[in-house]
Amino acid sequence: NIIRQIYKSKTRQERHEELVAFGIAGGVTQVQKAHDIAGGKGAIHLNVLWEMGGAERVLHGILEATKGLVHGVTCGAGMPYRISEIAQKYNVYYYPIVSSVRAFRALWLRAFNKASALLGGVVYEDPWLAGGHNGLSNSENPLQPEAPYPRVLALRKQMREYGLDETPIVMAGGVWQLSEWEDWIDNPELGPIVFQFGTRPLLTKESPIPDNWKKRLTTIKTGDVALNKFSPTGFYSSAVRNDFLDTLYARSDRQIGYAVEANGSFTESFKTGPVGKPIFIQGEDASKAEGWKSAGFTTVLRTPESTLIFVTPEDAKKIKASQAACMGCLSQCQFSNWSQHGPNYTTGRMADPRSFCIQESLQNVAHEGDVEDFLLFAGHNAYRFGEDPFYKDGFVPTVTQLVERIMTGQ
Structure with missing residues (x-):
């Protein structure tokens, strides 16, 4: 059973402490349960979002309480320099998630070279195909996907320079069936390759996601992710x-730039806020603003990038309530301007109303919230649930059945 986290403290620093304690307790329970189910037949790994609030504290807490039960830690969504140090302390393997050779090089030179013996593998996550958070950099175009083979080969060449010829690379993102990756298997150019299936296990009997989420997976079409x-x-x-x-796309579409003083093309006076304090927008945006207000989007919110977005009064209240209820689930948050670092526990930037509370949304969808109303992570191959004959007539496999199917190449 998934236990919903309910926060009782008044300040977000205090709620953050609740979150860390809950994360440790939940992680320990998960490890112990996995150990009992595995019965000594499989490796047990933790998968940690490095930019999670209190990530290092949670990792230490879980590993300290489960010594001998955890075999490895997979870690991404950020640059986890200190994961190797933590792995050394508890004598577990670590598996960093990267999306480019440049990211791995930086991690290796700064920290990983000091703990190479425990580097169990390097996860290459395709930033254009994987579900959840991706490692696209500013130098890469989100609209122009790059084939994974050359990028993984570049990673292998760099690893060989560091003496990591036999350290496996885990290919993650876009993997549906092994028959589509035959040229990667036993390929001397790539070296040892492992494949991660992240989306397909969601639709299994043992998967903890609610039934309405599982049903939604079978109706996803090409391009829906x-x-x-x-x-x-x-x-x-x-x-x-x-x-x-x-809703988030539409919210960002209802957006125009502004200036606090008239300058250049920002010459049109525009009143915002309860006292109607004037700011200045471009003349060409005046008709847009009036049109949005006429359509009911009468509340204007400022963003950190000197733009305005137009939302309904009801949405504005929800946005502000979510920001106020922040529990510090990230190391730093653009939506609420939370930072886990004191003394002020703030990023110093304006909270961004174009984003959302990710903890709130994921908690709700995990507890049978409407799958249309909350964030639903999925890989770009999720549409294949509806096309793969294995899932015909609503068939939901057990994990064992899924693994057996995967081992046939399908």
């Missing part, structure tokens, strides 16, 4: 294009 940058982490992420995501 969108690569977007609404996450409060600041990273790109891939999720199902539902009403929730459409």
